Amino acid sequence: MPYTLITIPFSHFCEKARWALDHHGLGFEERAYLPLLHLAGAMPAGQRSVPILKAGEKTVGDSTDILHFCDQVGSGTRLFPATPLDEAQPDAIEAWEEEFDRRLGPAVRLAIYAVLLEHPGYTRDFMVSSGKGWQSSVMRLSFGAVRRAISKSYGITPERTQRARGRIDDLFARVAQTLADGRPYLGGESFSAADLTFASLAGPLVAPPEYGAPLPPLESAPDDLRRLIDDFRNTAAGDFVMRLYADRHALT
Structure with missing residues (x-):
């Protein structure tokens, strides 16, 4: 069966879905869109957010649902055990995965965008280089509007950014x-899904x-982005993320 994954390429939730497909040996075509332009790919599938997995006539429109779907049809080791979430212990895989999805993913997104949007030239160039064809042209012309829309959509303020950083610090420590x-x-x-979800959502x-x-790109990154990444790389949890990615690369 042909699989198509609709993404924003650098999105950490989309990375989570990509990793699950790779883990289970499910070949797929990625259709990547830049932020806001992703609606051109999502809305025909009846969605407004990505990732979206299309498997024949079936559409799976949530990163966790994609992990469960891959467990059902893939050939890799299961990412989720059979224990239902409502029977799980606080440190169980399902509980970790749900908490990372609910708390870590949004906090990382806000923290990263809070830095990137302070450097519009750097961020515009990165997004333009990440697009293909018409998307690059549209992003180059409309980046100012996209920047304002992202800031408004995620409610980026100094106070919310500080709270997001505290949430990330707490989860990294745990x-x-x-x-x-x-x-x-x-x-x-x-x-398991806990490791995959933590590594992908912490990836940026x-x-x-x-x-x-x-x-x-780090080689041309502004100082505050470099400091942010260095801070998290220099933690035990950051080391764990780097190891998981190195292991994933070695297996593919």
């Missing part, structure tokens, strides 16, 4: 504490070279 007993993965001995803060799409 991940480090969980791994401190020597376990290789959050759930114990096996790679750590900028592993193996990330599944180009991220804002």
